Amino acid sequence: MATEILVAHGDRPREGGPNRKQVEVAVGVLLRADGAFLLTSRPAGKVYEGYWEFPGGKVEAGESIEQALRRELIEEIGVTIGAVHPWRVELVDYPHALVRLNFCKVYEWSGELHMHEGQSFSWETLPVRVKPVLPGTVPVLAWFAQERSFEGATHEPAT
Numbered sequence: 001m002a003t004e005i006l007v008a009h010g011d012r013p014r015e016g017g018p019n020r021k022q023v024e025v026a027v028g029v030l031l032r033a034d035g036a037f038l039l040t041s042r043p044a045g046k047v048y049e050g051y052w053e054f055p056g057g058k059v060e061a062g063e064s065i066e067q068a069l070r071r072e073l074i075e076e077i078g079v080t081i082g083a084v085h086p087w088r089v090e091l092v093d094y095p096h097a098l099v100r101l102n103f104c105k106v107y108e109w110s111g112e113l114h115m116h117e118g119q120s121f122s123w124e125t126l127p128v129r130v131k132p133v134l135p136g137t138v139p140v141l142a143w144f145a146q147e148r149s150f151e152g153a154t155h156e157p158a159t
């Protein structure tokens, strides 16, 4: 089966030409017992500043997805996570990079949420109230909708 590629902001020129390498990203979907999931806003100074996403970041050389996720969540939101459950993988073709998002569900963590990069956070359910949502995050909301038999718009479109 061909890998589905989500093209974000399709009309903009791509950096690095047609053979750009894929950037591996580890992404954490933290789930509370009541089903709410954690979204964080992208900090000032990063691409897509202010857009809402699931916390995570790029995998460094020599790291597994799980190791990267543990490191990123301590660095970014101050929690130490328990078991990591790989969920889905998505390829997103952004103008700035071709990223491979490795979404992992996490049900247990310790420590208080602390936004170390000045982000905001919000525990959300469907439909998501915060906006704008990062293009690479939108399909995740659709997966939740499928799992939860939720019908209707999962989020407000970015204007």
Ligand SMILES: Nc1nc2c([nH]c(=O)n2[C@@H]2O[C@H](COP(=O)(O)OP(=O)(O)OP(=O)(O)O)[C@@H](O)[C@H]2O)c(=O)[nH]1
Residues within 6 Å of the ligand: 025, 026, 027, 046, 047, 048, 053, 054, 055, 056, 057, 058, 059, 092, 094, 097, 099, 101, 134, 135, 136, 137
């Ligand atoms: N963390 C995260 N990144 C996502 C999501 N969806 C999505 O498309 N991305 C993309 O994946 C890439 C992750 O990079 P990042 O900037 O968060 O990673 P990082 O913290 O290691 O960045 P740095 O290079 O500034 O240290 C970005 O291009 C971001 O736009 C998501 O839900 N969570």
